[in-house]
Amino acid sequence: MFVLWLACRPQLSSPGTASAPEASDPPVEPTMSTGATVPGCDVDEIEPNGFGDPATPLGLDDRGCGTIGEAGDTDHWTVAVDFEGWLSLQVSAASIGSPANLRLVLDGPEGDSDRGSQGVGQSPDPYLLVPAVPGSWTAALDEESGRGGVGYAYEVIASEAKEPGIWTASEVEPNNAVGDAMAVGTGDVIYGELDRLDLDFFAVEAPPGPGVDLTISAAAYGLGSPGIFELVAYGEDLETLGRADGGLDGALDPSLSLHLEGGATATIQILEQSAQSGPLYWYLLSVEGP
Ligand SMILES: [Ca+2]
Ligand SMILES: [Ca+2]
Ligand SMILES: [Ca+2]
Numbered sequence: 001m002f003v004l005w006l007a008c009r010p011q012l013s014s015p016g017t018a019s020a021p022e023a024s025d026p027p028v029e030p031t032m033s034t035g036a037t038v039p040g041c042d043v044d045e046i047e048p049n050g051f052g053d054p055a056t057p058l059g060l061d062d063r064g065c066g067t068i069g070e071a072g073d074t075d076h077w078t079v080a081v082d083f084e085g086w087l088s089l090q091v092s093a094a095s096i097g098s099p100a101n102l103r104l105v106l107d108g109p110e111g112d113s114d115r116g117s118q119g120v121g122q123s124p125d126p127y128l129l130v131p132a133v134p135g136s137w138t139a140a141l142d143e144e145s146g147r148g149g150v151g152y153a154y155e156v157i158a159s160e161a162k163e164p165g166i167w168t169a170s171e172v173e174p175n176n177a178v179g180d181a182m183a184v185g186t187g188d189v190i191y192g193e194l195d196r197l198d199l200d201f202f203a204v205e206a207p208p209g210p211g212v213d214l215t216i217s218a219a220a221y222g223l224g225s226p227g228i229f230e231l232v233a234y235g236e237d238l239e240t241l242g243r244a245d246g247g248l249d250g251a252l253d254p255s256l257s258l259h260l261e262g263g264a265t266a267t268i269q270i271l272e273q274s275a276q277s278g279p280l281y282w283y284l285l286s287v288e289g290p
Helices: 002-008
Strands: 063-067 074-081 085-092 102-108 111-118 127-132 135-143 153-161 182-184 189-193 200-205 212-219 229-234 240-244 255-260 265-272 282-288
Touching: 063 074, 074 085, 074 153, 085 102, 085 135, 102 127, 111 127, 135 153, 212 229, 212 265, 229 255, 240 255, 255 265, 265 282
Parallel strands: 182 200
Antiparallel strands: 063 153, 074 135, 085 127, 085 153, 102 111, 102 135, 189 282, 200 265, 212 255, 212 282, 229 240, 229 265
């Protein structure tokens, strides 16, 4: 106990030997800064924080706590991002026993042009993982059915995060027409973004021989992308060979099984189901087969 107390005790400087604290020094008063009133929270929302009101600042890795306190309440939080990389926003509501079915809309420094959301339908608590640039990001949280009340609590944490997976190559633009489709093959995992006014096509060719069975998948929403994608495969005469969408509630990632005759080429287009797009709308397209 005594040793522990010594280890936690703030270092005192002797007169005449004072020096600037080193960057690795722990904060001297770690319990004093935030004024949060809920145990376990680093910062409470500051109402009013609706449209046109100041957003509540949320530090990276801080646990922010709020409540959809009345019908129609929308809470805005602002996150200062000082890195170029991946930003995650994890919202917890149902998972902490709250009745709130939350929707999260995230706006990057460019405003509407880099907006993305999660939380449609009866999906679980929203989670966004997006490629981020430095600047001020704003998260808006509301209850999808417009309900609210004292018990409609939630927590939100913004963090610098790891990229969503491993890919073998990035999409090569322009791939905006069938004739400009990016060639892909078995074993490829392609990182792509469906940007504003963007069309993305990929071409896969079967080797000569008896033909192959392929599975084309797009991992996205389930890993934190705002994009709910569908895949459409076209044959050489632009006939539709197959299609896979995001499931009944639109919140699954598509996977398309395809048989190609030997030497045949299929062109795959990836589309967002409600025509949403932008730099946050990333996906990982994978091609599996023999
Ligand atoms: Ca609120
Ligand atoms: Ca693209
Ligand atoms: Ca494109």
